[in-house]
């Protein structure tokens with residue numbers, strides 16, 4: 501994890517082993533968002549932030565129920581844990597799973613560092629379930645809101661005083677994005693991006709990749725708009741499902757050329773086609 505000071509009270513931990521993590525220092529408590537895969541790395545981040553701000557952690561917020569965002573949560577087992585109620589079943593499925601060889605081998609195909617992280621992983625169920633939106637902090641300065649889009653339980657955090665937005669996987673920077681869940685909703689996703697484009701925001705902290713400025717969002721939103729329209733058209737034109745992912749009309753991405761295309765991207769396009 502690389503720690504980046506975003507503003508006076510916000511530190512962003514950019515991570516290769518699972519999701520990024522964020523610390524927000526409120527007046528007398530620390531709020532953490534997502535954990536990445538590795539418990540030791542999450543613990544080191546927490547300890548470093550508690551020392552830096554001389555404040556205790558109070559709350560862990562999870563942006564959604566994907567394993568790479570919460571597998572390291574044992575580092576926060578003494579805190580209250582906030583997540584979207586609509587994701588309860590998804591969290592439960594992973595938390596109650598048996599981490600046997602087959603499971604570990606399968607996850608290792610998708611997630612760098614999974615094997616190294618599984619030994620000390622002790623994920624547990626969130627303790628506070630939210631159905632729409634809450635504010636946190638004495639001045640209600642932190643807003644947690646369920647947006648859907650990437651998954652039905654995708655939630656975002658806005659730290660109002662320092663104009664920082666934490667997007668979870670509604671933003672995946674410099675990579676082929678994953679949008680292949682049964683409950684992925686590109687219209688909701690596009691609408692969340694549009695909302696941020698219209699807001700006064702200084703920093704956008706994604707679920708994966710480096711932090712960016714607001715201007716980065718436009719390319720991402722246009723990509724998803726084009727993807728949605730193109731796949732709709734290809735289906736209307738009678739293009740077969742197995743030909744859609746590599747069709748020449750599929751829009752070029754917002755990520756750099758050297759990004760690695762993985763099966764999850766092709767699967768996302770195929771799944772979109774199926775659902776339309």
Ligand SMILES: [Zn+2]
Pocket residue numbers: 564566650669
């Ligand atoms: Zn995700």
